[in-house]
Amino acid sequence: MLRVNYxxxxxxxxxxITTMGxxxxxxxxxxxxxxxxxxxxxxxxxxxxxxxxxSKENDIESLALKLLLQEQPVASDFRFVTSTLxxxxxxxxxxxxxxxxxFLNVKxxxxxxxxxxxxxxxxxxxxxxxxxxTVVKAxxxxxxxxxxxxxxxxxxxxxxxxxxxxxxxxxxxxDKFTTKNSLDILMIAKYxxxxxxxxxxxxxxxxxxxxxxxx
Amino acid sequence: MLRVNYxxxxxxxxxxITTMGxxxxxxxxxxxxxxxxxxxxxxxxxxxxxxxxxSKENDIESLALKLLLQEQPVASDFRFVTSTLxxxxxxxxxxxxxxxxxFLNVKxxxxxxxxxxxxxxxxxxxxxxxxxxTVVKAxxxxxxxxxxxxxxxxxxxxxxxxxxxxxxxxxxxxDKFTTKNSLDILMIAKYxxxxxxxxxxxxxxxxxxxxxxxx
Numbered sequence: 462m463l464r465v466n467y468x469x470x471x472x473x474x475x476x477x478i479t480t481m482g483x484x485x486x487x488x489x490x491x492x493x494x495x496x497x498x499x500x501x502x503x504x505x506x507x508x509x510x511x512x513x514x515x516s517k518e519n520d521i522e523s524l525a526l527k528l529l530l531q532e533q534p535v536a537s538d539f540r541f542v543t544s545t546l547x548x549x550x551x552x553x554x555x556x557x558x559x560x561x562x563x564f565l566n567v568k569x570x571x572x573x574x575x576x577x578x579x580x581x582x583x584x585x586x587x588x589x590x591x592x593x594x595t596v597v598k599a600x601x602x603x604x605x606x607x608x609x610x611x612x613x614x615x616x617x618x619x620x621x622x623x624x625x626x627x628x629x630x631x632x633x634x635x636d637k638f639t640t641k642n643s644l645d646i647l648m649i650a651k652y653x654x655x656x657x658x659x660x661x662x663x664x665x666x667x668x669x670x671x672x673x674x675x676x
Numbered sequence: 677m678l679r680v681n682y683x684x685x686x687x688x689x690x691x692x693i694t695t696m697g698x699x700x701x702x703x704x705x706x707x708x709x710x711x712x713x714x715x716x717x718x719x720x721x722x723x724x725x726x727x728x729x730x731s732k733e734n735d736i737e738s739l740a741l742k743l744l745l746q747e748q749p750v751a752s753d754f755r756f757v758t759s760t761l762x763x764x765x766x767x768x769x770x771x772x773x774x775x776x777x778x779f780l781n782v783k784x785x786x787x788x789x790x791x792x793x794x795x796x797x798x799x800x801x802x803x804x805x806x807x808x809x810t811v812v813k814a815x816x817x818x819x820x821x822x823x824x825x826x827x828x829x830x831x832x833x834x835x836x837x838x839x840x841x842x843x844x845x846x847x848x849x850x851d852k853f854t855t856k857n858s859l860d861i862l863m864i865a866k867y868x869x870x871x872x873x874x875x876x877x878x879x880x881x882x883x884x885x886x887x888x889x890x891x
Contacts, residue, residue: 522758530745543737550765630855633848640845647859651866 470528474545475601477524481517481552482597486590488514488559489656493586495566496649497576504566507559514556518549525549544670548600551659555593558652558659565645574642580628582650585621588614589653592660599664605671611664612676618657625650685743689760690816692739696732696767697812701805703729703774704871708801710781711864712791719781722774729771733764740764759885763815766874770808773867773874780860789857795843797865800836803829804868807875814879820886826879827891833872840865 599607814822
């Protein structure tokens with residue numbers, strides 16, 4: 462009976478984390494959409510939505526700690542709760558970064574730029590979203606290979622950051638558009654790189670918790 | 677007897693968090709020192725030291741969870757453990773940002789710049805360090821006024837960021853030095869602003885946990 466209850470709560474925790482993962486990948490997607498289409502309303506929606514991500518974090522934290530308390534506190538429960546707490550903290554930060562991108566989107570929506578001016582930033586956004594989606598799946602399914610694939614993706618997103626940085630330097634030198642725009646594009650690239658870092662961090666911990674080995 | 681044990685463990689937790697706080701304020705201080713004096717060895721020291729911050733986080737997390745398990749899981753213990761877990765996560769991120777600054781310091785140490793070229797960045801570093809120091813003290817002493825002072829400091833560090841951003845835009849326009857240098861200075865300002873955000877986040881939670889009111 463206790464075991465059934467434990468499994469139910471574990472399932473609930475997985476569902477809740479999947480929901481939270483969906484909230485933040487949606488936020489990344491919308492923030493990039495708002496950037497490309499200069500949609501400041503959509504950007505405001507992402508900013509306003511961040512508080513729901515935060516309250517989801519609080520809910521899941523309580524759930525995880527209660528689950529820990531109801532179980533015998535053996536080593537593996539400790540590790541499980543620990544990994545869940547890390548998971549939601551990173552997801553919450555990813556939501557923050559998406560909101561940060563949206564703050565810049567609102568400012569940028571009044572300025573002159575084309576989709577083509579964004580260069581590698583758009584592909585970088587797609588990659589960041591994919592990393593977060595994949596790492597949540599790796600956690601819920603306990604899939605070490607998926608986790609390993611996210612770790613590998615991090616090198617690629619770092620490459621993208623360096624590419625955007627070079628594009629920005631060249632734009633500034635050639636006066637392609639205002640320095641303000643260029644610096645904001647660089648900031649967005651930095652936020653996306655950070656999202657990649659959070660996803661990689663998580664992937665490393667998930668990989669370790671499944672295989673017992675560091676990748 | 678149980679109560680004595682609880683108080684002992686609580687004191688230990690406070691000591692450990694004070695130690696962790698000292699580790700990350702030292703890291704901020706050294707990274708700014710390395711920047712001003714182009715001291716790449718000191719920067720490497722900060723980067724290498726980040727792993728000790730991470731392992732301190734793990735130690736404190738185990739300690740906090742064990743303390744929770746040994747106590748009756750009433751609401752206030754929950755909140756206490758929660759605030760401790762949040763505290764160490766934010767401190768760990770602050771350590772990451774200091775290491776990120778140091779990565780840039782290593783790259784920049786080979787380039788041409790003077791202390792005077794860093795503009796408002798130096799004062800911004802001092803402020804970031806002070807915010808972290810103050811928030812750790814507010815947590816350990818349970819001092820709501822101190823926590824409130826950190827929340828107020830965050831507006832100032834945001835102002836500093838905007839000031840550095842303007843300086844960077846003006847440097848780029850006047851070709852004062854290479855665009856690379858300017859962009860790296862802006863990145864360091866962003867990292868310092870992030871450190872301020874983490875400190876403010878913590879201060880809000882501490883203020884709430886002491887007074888029961890949101891600031």
